[in-house]
Amino acid sequence: MTTSRGRHRLGALVFLAPGLxxxxxxxxxxxxxxxxxTFFQRGRFGGVIYEFTTENFARAIDPLYLGVVGTSLxxxxxxxxxxxxxxxxxxxxxxxLPRRWKTIALIAIVLPFWTNxxxxxxxxxxxxxxxxxxxxxxxxxxxxPYELLYNQGAIVAGLLYSYLPLMVLPLYAAIEKxxxxxxxxxxxxxxxxxxxxRRVTLPLTLPGVLTGSMFVFVPSxxxxxxxxxxxxxxxxxxxxxxxxxxLKARDWPxxxxxxxxxxxxxxxxxxxxxWAARRA
Amino acid sequence: MFRSRFTxxxxxxxxxxxxxxxxxxxxxxxxxxxETAPRATAEQLDPNADLTKxxxxxxxWDGYTPKELPEKVKEKLKVSKMNVTLHxxxxxxxxxxxxxxxSGIDVAFVSGQYAQALNEQGLLEPIHAELxxxxxxxxxxxxxxxxxxxxxxxxxxxxxxTGICYRTDLVKAKPTxxxxxxxxxxxxxxxxxxxxxxxxxxxxxxxxxxxxxxTDKDExxxxxxxxxxxxxxxxxxxxxxxxxxxLKSGEAIMVEAWDxxxxxxxxxxxxxxVVPKEGSDLWVDTMVIMKSSKNKEAAHAFINYVLDPEIHxxxxxxxxxxxxxxxxMEKVQVPEGSLLGIKPAELLNGESIIDLGQASTKYTRMSxxxxxx
Amino acid sequence: xxxxxxxxxxxxxxxxxxxxxxxxxxxxxxxxxxxxxxFEGFSLKxxxxxxxxxxxxxxxxxxxxxxxxxxxxATVLGTLLAVGLARHTRSRSLDAVALMPAVLPDLVLAIGxxxxxxxxxxxxxxxxxxxxxxxxxxxxxxxxxxxxxxGADPSLEEASRDLGAGPVTTxxxxxxxxxxPGIVAGxxxxxxxxxxxxxxxxxxxxxxxQTLPIVIYSMVRFGxxxxxxxxxxxxxxxxxxxxxxxxxxxxxxEARAQD
Numbered sequence: 001m002t003t004s005r006g007r008h009r010l011g012a013l014v015f016l017a018p019g020l021x022x023x024x025x026x027x028x029x030x031x032x033x034x035x036x037x038t039f040f041q042r043g044r045f046g047g048v049i050y051e052f053t054t055e056n057f058a059r060a061i062d063p064l065y066l067g068v069v070g071t072s073l074x075x076x077x078x079x080x081x082x083x084x085x086x087x088x089x090x091x092x093x094x095x096x097l098p099r100r101w102k103t104i105a106l107i108a109i110v111l112p113f114w115t116n117x118x119x120x121x122x123x124x125x126x127x128x129x130x131x132x133x134x135x136x137x138x139x140x141x142x143x144x145p146y147e148l149l150y151n152q153g154a155i156v157a158g159l160l161y162s163y164l165p166l167m168v169l170p171l172y173a174a175i176e177k178x179x180x181x182x183x184x185x186x187x188x189x190x191x192x193x194x195x196x197x198r199r200v201t202l203p204l205t206l207p208g209v210l211t212g213s214m215f216v217f218v219p220s221x222x223x224x225x226x227x228x229x230x231x232x233x234x235x236x237x238x239x240x241x242x243x244x245x246x247l248k249a250r251d252w253p254x255x256x257x258x259x260x261x262x263x264x265x266x267x268x269x270x271x272x273x274x275w276a277a278r279r280a
Numbered sequence: 281m282f283r284s285r286f287t288x289x290x291x292x293x294x295x296x297x298x299x300x301x302x303x304x305x306x307x308x309x310x311x312x313x314x315e316t317a318p319r320a321t322a323e324q325l326d327p328n329a330d331l332t333k334x335x336x337x338x339x340x341w342d343g344y345t346p347k348e349l350p351e352k353v354k355e356k357l358k359v360s361k362m363n364v365t366l367h368x369x370x371x372x373x374x375x376x377x378x379x380x381x382x383s384g385i386d387v388a389f390v391s392g393q394y395a396q397a398l399n400e401q402g403l404l405e406p407i408h409a410e411l412x413x414x415x416x417x418x419x420x421x422x423x424x425x426x427x428x429x430x431x432x433x434x435x436x437x438x439x440x441x442t443g444i445c446y447r448t449d450l451v452k453a454k455p456t457x458x459x460x461x462x463x464x465x466x467x468x469x470x471x472x473x474x475x476x477x478x479x480x481x482x483x484x485x486x487x488x489x490x491x492x493x494x495t496d497k498d499e500x501x502x503x504x505x506x507x508x509x510x511x512x513x514x515x516x517x518x519x520x521x522x523x524x525x526x527l528k529s530g531e532a533i534m535v536e537a538w539d540x541x542x543x544x545x546x547x548x549x550x551x552x553x554v555v556p557k558e559g560s561d562l563w564v565d566t567m568v569i570m571k572s573s574k575n576k577e578a579a580h581a582f583i584n585y586v587l588d589p590e591i592h593x594x595x596x597x598x599x600x601x602x603x604x605x606x607x608x609m610e611k612v613q614v615p616e617g618s619l620l621g622i623k624p625a626e627l628l629n630g631e632s633i634i635d636l637g638q639a640s641t642k643y644t645r646m647s648x649x650x651x652x653x
Numbered sequence: 654x655x656x657x658x659x660x661x662x663x664x665x666x667x668x669x670x671x672x673x674x675x676x677x678x679x680x681x682x683x684x685x686x687x688x689x690x691x692f693e694g695f696s697l698k699x700x701x702x703x704x705x706x707x708x709x710x711x712x713x714x715x716x717x718x719x720x721x722x723x724x725x726x727a728t729v730l731g732t733l734l735a736v737g738l739a740r741h742t743r744s745r746s747l748d749a750v751a752l753m754p755a756v757l758p759d760l761v762l763a764i765g766x767x768x769x770x771x772x773x774x775x776x777x778x779x780x781x782x783x784x785x786x787x788x789x790x791x792x793x794x795x796x797x798x799x800x801x802x803x804g805a806d807p808s809l810e811e812a813s814r815d816l817g818a819g820p821v822t823t824x825x826x827x828x829x830x831x832x833x834p835g836i837v838a839g840x841x842x843x844x845x846x847x848x849x850x851x852x853x854x855x856x857x858x859x860x861x862x863q864t865l866p867i868v869i870y871s872m873v874r875f876g877x878x879x880x881x882x883x884x885x886x887x888x889x890x891x892x893x894x895x896x897x898x899x900x901x902x903x904x905x906x907e908a909r910a911q912d
Contacts, residue, residue, distance in 0.1 A: 010820060011737075011740070011741045011820035012737060012741035012742055014733075014737075014820060014821065015733045015734070015736050015737025015740070015741055015820075015824075016733075016734065016737035016738070016741060016742065016747070018729075018730055018733055018734075019730045019731065019733055019734030019737070019751065019791060019795070020734070020747070020750070020751070022730055022787070022788070022791065023750060023751065023753070023754065023788070023791075026766065026769070026784060026785070026788045027753060027754050027757070027762070027765075027788055029769060030762070030765030030766050030768060030769040031757075031761070031765050033765055033768045033769055033772065034761065034764060034765045034768065037768065042638075042641070043401070044400065044637040044638050045396075045397040045400035045401055045635055045637055046374070046378055046397055046401060047378065047401050064645070064648060064649055064652060067652055068648075068652050071652070085663070086663050086666060086667045086670070087667070089659075089660045089662075089663040089664060090660075090663055090664045090667045092660060093660040093661065093664045094664075103900070107896055107900075108668065108671075109667070109671065110896070111889075111892065111893060111896065112671045112672065112674075112675055114845060114849075114888075114889070114892030114893075114895075114896065115675070115678075115885055115888045115889045115892060116849055116865070116866055116869055116884075116885065116888055117849050117851055117866065118851060118866055118869045118870050118873055119678070119869060119873075119881060119884065119885035119888065120674060120885075121873075122869075122873050122881055122885070123674035123675065123677055123678045123885065124674055126674075126677055126678075126681065126689050126690065127673065127674055127677055129531065129689075129690070130529075130530075130531045131529060131530070131531065131690050132690055133677060133690065136690070147470060150516060150517045160670075161670070161671070161674070164667070164670075164671065168667075193657070218756065218758060219758070219759070221758075222758035222759070222760050222761070224760065224852075225851065225852070225870075229873070232515075232516065232517025232518060232519070233476050233517055233518030233519065233651060234512065234515065234517060234518060234651060235651070236648060236651045236652040239758075239760050240651075241648065242760060242764070243760070244644065244647075244648070245644070246375065246764055246767075246856075247371040247372065247374070247375050248371050248477070248478065248644065249640070249641060249644040250374060250375075250378065250397075251641060251644070252764075252768065255764065256764070256768075259760070259761050259764055262758065262760075262761060263757075263758070263761055266758065270756075337860070337861065339860050342871065342875065363861065365860045365861055365862075365863070366708070366863075366871065367860075368870075368871045368874055368875070373860075375767075375856075376777065376859055376860050377860075379767060379770065379771040379777065380771035380772065380774055382774075382776055383776075383777070383859065383860050384776065384778075384859065384860055384861045385860050521874045521875050521876070522874070522875065522876040524876070525876035
């Protein structure tokens with residue numbers, strides 16, 4: 001008994017120690033650094049003064065930055081909702097396709113994801129630009145040109161384009177697992193298609209909905225490249241704020257404070273999500 | 281339940297945090313002392329050092345130096361290797377140069393106020409003038425630049441000013457004032473761009489209001505913010521890098537631009553540049569030598585070589601940047617429509633942007649307030 | 654197997670949305686003119702321009718080195734971690750810790766690593782990016798391998814241990830062969846994630862080398878560059894081939910595991 005337990009301990013050490021050490025050194029220590037920098041101060045010309053201060057927190061609680069968080073929440077939430085509206089029916093349909101078509105449809109959804117992220121955004125610039133192709137299309141009908149690029153709509157389009165597959169895949173996994181007999185039973189009991197969907201399908205696929213929403217929401221919320229490229233620098237999201245503090249203002253302590261706030265907001269949202277998932 | 285689990289994990293969290301603080305405090309020692317003693321003493325350099333044992337690594341904007349420069353340098357200076365890395369903006373270069381440790385860079389090309397900030401952080405090697413005889417080629421004006429009087433730690437590579445670049449065929453009236461850009465008339469709405477880098481973002485409004493480009497007065501910066509907020513709905517975008525292309529394609533018809541990036545010599549001849557009547561800045565892109573460099577003699581030899589009229593005139597002839605090098609500019613044929621004709625004395629009317637230290641965060645905040653609207 | 658017809662509308666909308674920009678990219682890559690918006694005629698000239706772009710080629714080489722290095726590291730660490738978590742502990746908080754790098758916003762991880770490298774004076778370059786990419790790749794590998802492990806039969810491992818084999822022997826002889834398809838899938842995932850990763854590389858790459866996404870970023874920032882279309886088309890082609898090969902390998906792996 002003791003030898004077996006000892007062996008078990010040894011196994012745990014051999015298997016768990018390398019990975020966990022790696023995480024401690026390259027994730028937890030860097031995160032703790034970010035956290036500890038929130039208590040320091042920017043030197044006059046950049047750099048850091050290592051003296052304890054809580055001034056950064058006072059600076060961060062500011063309607064300006066709260067407003068930026070609000071904008072980011074709005075843009076990320078809108079992206080997630082549209083992704084869900086497009087992604088759910090798509091995943092539902094794919095799950096009902098014959099096996100061969102299923103694989104092809106899934107690859108078709110993921111494939112654009114595998115070109116370079118920046119190039120995908122570049123393609124959107126070409127599409128939405130003033131003289132771009134969408135406007136040329138409108139022109140054929142005597143419409144436009146519209147202002148399609150360099151606004152929040154373009155940012156949502158870019159985020160959606162980048163993260164839509166991350167919504168479809170978990171939804172597909174959840175819907176695929178559904179037992180078709182459940183729906184049949186519901187239909188046999190006289191429920192309409194919509195009632196069956198609302199009372200049976202949706203509740204059972206809710207974990208997939210929550211996972212997919214998280215996969216879309218988190219990277220959208222913290223993004224800085226897409227607002228910069230497609231937003232024309234006219235919209236500030238939390239990611240841009242942090243990036244600017246690090247790269248432009250060279251204010252690492254304040255940038256760290258904002259990054260900590262970003263993580264805090266996300267943790268709160270994840271806790272809310274976990275709570276919702278447990279209730280579902 | 282949650283609480284007990286959390287308290288059990290607390291010691292681990294505390295340990296990691298404490299560890300990080302300790303690392304931070306140790307690593308911080310050097311940077312802290314740099315704050316109090318910005319200008320470190322010069323190292324003894326050997327004018328007869330064997331350059332074949334040294335290499336040169338530079339970081340520079342894309343297209344800012346001749347493509348064949350590495351081969352030429354290797355041939356002329358006999359260094360073992362010459363490596364060119366590119367940065368898109370001052371900010372990108374700064375992050376990598378200030379992060380700590382050896383960046384691997386010997387010579388960096390950054391704008392004047394960034395050179396000043398690097399020096400204040402104790403990251404630059406003072407320029408050993410005796411190793412750069414070609415400094416004599418510079419205009420006298422180029423040794424009196426306010427961020428670094430006497431070229432103590434930086435050597436100017438190009439200089440110029442900021443103004444309005446516009447399409448002559450698409451504007452209804454030629455711009456003459458910063459207000460033409462800040463309060464664009466109806467025909468220019470959504471067809472103007474401003475720069476994103478905060479000090480240049482503020483420049484047009486500062487000048488239009490008659491303030492110094494280096495003001496740190498809160499009430500003046502607040503006025504600038506008001507102007508920029510009013511302007512924002514009429515902008516196409518904030519743009520530091522592609523305004524030239526936007527003009528050529530007609531998406532923009534009036535943009536805030538550095539003179540060197542305003543494509544006045546485009547074959548269609550429909551683009552002009554104006555320094556607004558309220559005045560502007562004098563910007564300087566400089567070469568600096570990193571204190572961490574292990575090839576300081578080669579770095580000086582490199583700068584000396586760049587200041588050679590044959591090499592330095594390349595920037596004027598090929599990328600339309602004025603160079604602060606009298607001997608080089610005298611060689612250059614100024615083509616029609618080019619902005620190379622602006623004389624050093626005229627340039628000196630512009631005000632140099634300097635790093636304001638603590639007050640520079642006011643500009644960061646102002647720019648965040650404008651873009652967050 | 655009823656498929657409501659109404660569902661085809663969002664399905665096709667999704668596909669059009671996903672492929673319109675790609676179609677533009679591919680078509681415009683064969684443009685003979687310089688314009689980004691009007692197709693003037695068929696030509697391969699932008700592929701020629703691209704082939705001579707040393708920055709892109711250097712970036713590609715660096716990207717492949719980073720992807721290969723981080724994949725090896727992440728696959729080894731992630732597989733061990735997955736087995737350890739599934740077989741040697743019941744701690745749910747360790748589970749959460751192992752998954753954390755995958756959930757953490759890339760920007761936060763990037764600045765944390767930048768600060769860490771700065772403080773320990775680690776020279777930024779290809780190595781620092783390999784280490785950084787392995788952080789999140791490992792979490793993904795661990796997650797994929799774990800899914801496979803829950804499907805695997807633990808009684809085989811128990812039998813092996815009862816017959817006197819140590820944990821390492823059991824792992825090599827019994828667990829590993831069962832896990833192969835999962836490990837291959839995890840490694841492929843790690844490789845592709847690294848190939849396209851921008852934010853972390855942007856903060857931790859240093860001066861002397863650049864990865865392809867960073868080269869592309871600076872090209873795009875300096876305006877319309879038709880050779881980007883050519884590059885995008887080529888990358889798409891490579892990815893497509895990789896997907897097909899990956900698909901085949903997983904299927905062969907599965908077939909073998911069933912033997």
